[in-house]
Amino acid sequence: MTCVLRVGVVGVGIMGADHAERLVRRTAHARLVAVADPDETRACELAGRFEGVRATAGALELITADDVDAVILASPGFVHEEQVLACLTAGKPVLCEKPLTMDSQSSLRIVRAEQELGRRLVQVGFMRRFDPEYAQLRSVLADGSLGRTLLLHNVHRNASVPNADFRSEMIVRDSLVHEIDVARFLFGEEVVAIQVFSPAPTAHAAAGVADPQVAILTMAGGGLVTNEVFVNSQVGYEVRCEAVAERGSVLIGQPSSGLYSTRLASDGTGRWGGSVPADYRARFATAYDLEVQAWVDAALRGDTVGPSAWDGYAATAVSSAGMASLATGERVEVALADPTEAIHPVSHRPKEAS
Numbered sequence: 001m002t003c004v005l006r007v008g009v010v011g012v013g014i015m016g017a018d019h020a021e022r023l024v025r026r027t028a029h030a031r032l033v034a035v036a037d038p039d040e041t042r043a044c045e046l047a048g049r050f051e052g053v054r055a056t057a058g059a060l061e062l063i064t065a066d067d068v069d070a071v072i073l074a075s076p077g078f079v080h081e082e083q084v085l086a087c088l089t090a091g092k093p094v095l096c097e098k099p100l101t102m103d104s105q106s107s108l109r110i111v112r113a114e115q116e117l118g119r120r121l122v123q124v125g126f127m128r129r130f131d132p133e134y135a136q137l138r139s140v141l142a143d144g145s146l147g148r149t150l151l152l153h154n155v156h157r158n159a160s161v162p163n164a165d166f167r168s169e170m171i172v173r174d175s176l177v178h179e180i181d182v183a184r185f186l187f188g189e190e191v192v193a194i195q196v197f198s199p200a201p202t203a204h205a206a207a208g209v210a211d212p213q214v215a216i217l218t219m220a221g222g223g224l225v226t227n228e229v230f231v232n233s234q235v236g237y238e239v240r241c242e243a244v245a246e247r248g249s250v251l252i253g254q255p256s257s258g259l260y261s262t263r264l265a266s267d268g269t270g271r272w273g274g275s276v277p278a279d280y281r282a283r284f285a286t287a288y289d290l291e292v293q294a295w296v297d298a299a300l301r302g303d304t305v306g307p308s309a310w311d312g313y314a315a316t317a318v319s320s321a322g323m324a325s326l327a328t329g330e331r332v333e334v335a336l337a338d339p340t341e342a343i344h345p346v347s348h349r350p351k352e353a354s
């Protein structure tokens with residue numbers, strides 16, 4: 001058995017650079033060997049921060065390279081299908097950032113290609129599943145002590161979005177998609193319908209962008225999930241979740257720090273409190289570390305764990321329905337393929353509550 005996984009990272013934007021740093025500094029049994037990006041200058045700049053890492057403009061060249069055992073895709077969603085399929089053809093484990101692809105048909109092609117191959121190679125980057133609080137919440141709900149789960153309330157706020165290209169649809173496809181996966185993960189069921197509401201937008205959103213949005217998901221067993229997604233909240237990255245069950249509720253993601261701090265405010269009064277994380281890298285640092293370590297460890301064992309291609313496909317199918325709902329305000333049913341087409345239809349399914 002190989003004891004070090006040689007990894008290539010495709011895409012050198014915020015997440016690609018973060019994963020490269022993580023692989024080099026904080027991941028055991030992994031070695032970053034190459035980074036790829038169509039912007040070769042940026043790729044060289046990232047590679048140059050580390051010893052012995054090469055840069056290329058060609059994602060496919062990196063994926064097929066002999067010295068790359070496994071690949072992290074942190075490229076934009078519209079190139080994922082081609083790149084994930086290339087990893088499958090090369091027989092290499094791939095950790096693909098969300099969304100798996102831009103629409104459900106292309107995600108389904110990945111599910112089918114993996115099934116044809118006969119073994120799992122795809123892990124989708126829904127990192128909340130690796131966050132200790134989300135994992136604990138799932139265990140509490142799954143052990144049945146609170147009875148059946150009835151409701152989830154998710155809050156997802158970003159301080160701001162990187163550019164004016166971040167339109168209303170992207171709030172559904174790139175941001176809400178995390179909460180869609182959370183709903184599937186915590187309920188252990190598929191989402192059967194979605195309705196997206198657009199309240200009066202904040203003055204901080206680009207013209208014509210519906211921000212914030214509220215999306216209501218209906219789960220297969222009848223449970224409901226409310227999701228507030230607000231990507232120009234100005235404040236910071238706030239992500240929390242409250243589950244309501246028959247005999248109690250559980251809230252995670254409350255701001256906390258080991259420090260109780262006080263300070264004198266400019267108006268002369270004493271204040272207490274901490275800071276809000278600036279973005280997802282800080283808020284989910286532990287989750288990302290655990291996610292990548294689990295991926296590396298599994299790849300070295302010849303295995304794949306975590307959110308599957310089916311999970312990526314199902315989330316994409318719900319967000320596609322969400323984009324249709326955003327356009328009309330109507331509730332849209334989610335059509336999913338036959339789950340037996342997947343190798344692992346619903347991963348991490350909670351045990352039946354007693």
Ligand code: ISE
Binds near residue numbers: 157175178280
């Ligand atoms: C970004 O792509 C992410 O994945 C973040 O977690 C999310 O909060 C943000 O809204 C997305 O743009």
